[in-house]
Amino acid sequence: MPRYRLTIEYDGAPYCGWQRQANGQSVQQAIETAIEAFVGEPAVVRGAGRTDAGVHASGQVAHVDLARRWRVDQVRDATNAHLVPQPVAVIDVAEVADDFDARFSATRRHYVYRIVDRRPPLALDRGRAWRVVKRLDVAAMDLAAKRLVGRHDFTTFRSAACQAASPLKTLDRLDVCRDGDAVLIATNARSFLHNQVRSMAGSLVEVGLGRWSADDLAAALARADRAACGPVAPPQGLTLIQVDYD
Secondary structure (H helix, E strand, O other): OOEEEEEEEEOOOOOOEOOOEOOEOOHHHHHHHHHHHHHOOOOOEEEOOOOEOOOEEEEEEEEEEOOOOOOHHHHHHHHHHHHOOOOEEEEEEEEEOOOOOOOOOEEEEEEEEEEEOOOOOOOOOOOOOEEOOOOOOHHHHHHHHHHHOEEEEOHHHOOOOOOOOOOEEEEEEEEEEEEOOEEEEEEEEOOOOOOHHHHHHHHHHHHHOOOOOHHHHHHHHHHOOHHHOOOOOOHHHEEEEEEEEO
């Protein structure tokens, strides 16, 4: 049974998240339904990251096993044809070995959180960024962000609903930079806790607004207490941009 790796982009706004759920349509369900329509049999698509409701992706990776071998361009184009008009697209397909697993074979996941710090409302960026009406101190945010890099107990930045076995994670990168009106928070790690990136982004905005210092952020991390976290950033600013494999 051939296995295919799919690289996927989507606008997460209309969906209850990546993972199939009973309370609404998910991105996983949309892709599975599209593949089933073209191959004529049920398909199970397994993703590298379970993005939350409203979170976007430009480089989500998933795998699917099909009963017969298809050309990779057929899998891509037929799936996309059945996804219309949903805001989901399969941008690349490759046939892979049977032991490839989109989730468990991944060595690093890359996310970018996008903020636009301006007083006027967003038009083109509406639904794709968090609008903060006051100018952020990006240098202070970047300096504070470095206090979170490394291996730590990230309980403070972990959702109460997180199902991970341990709050210990190794954060490889957390950078904050400005791109015009946009403030970009870029991070990567082998894996993240539920809501970890949005929780860190919300706390870094507290630093950018001058309400917290770098020491305050480090103290919040050290407390290992969810109550110490700043406001959780809204989902529309977050995009899964890449998943790495050996």
